[in-house]
Amino acid sequence: QVQLVESGGGLVQAGGSLRLSCAASGRTFSVYGMGWFRQAPGKEREFVGRIIWNGRSTYYADSVKGRFTISKDDAKNTVYLQMNSLKPEDTAVYYCAASTSSQPGTWAASYDYWGQGTQVTVSS
Secondary structure, rough: OEEEEEOOOEEOOOOOOOOEEEEEEEOOOHEEEEEEEOOOOOOEEEEEEEEOOOOOOEEEEOOOOOOOEEEEEEEOOEEEEEOOOOOOHHHHHEEEEEEEEOOOOOOOHHHOOOOOOOOEEEEE
């Protein structure tokens, strides 16, 4: 089992920044990739981006490319989502997820473990 705990959400004005953290514990040696997803009220869960656990290769959704950055601190087993130039449409509950698949994709089903989610609200 892998446990994921997110933190760092909150309320920010449009154009502002937030950094989300996702601390992983447990059988982290089985993790191949970490992803971030978000879900706004009444909408489906949406892929934001992902990082390969050992290689740091990243991939982002077009909607956040150039504004969001995923990074990882190996010593802390923590993945970060730095969000800049936030827009009201970025408002959602953000989830981190861990995949044991060799090809973690953009779909939620390719991830095996999920955090509890953290609310991000961007005011206009």
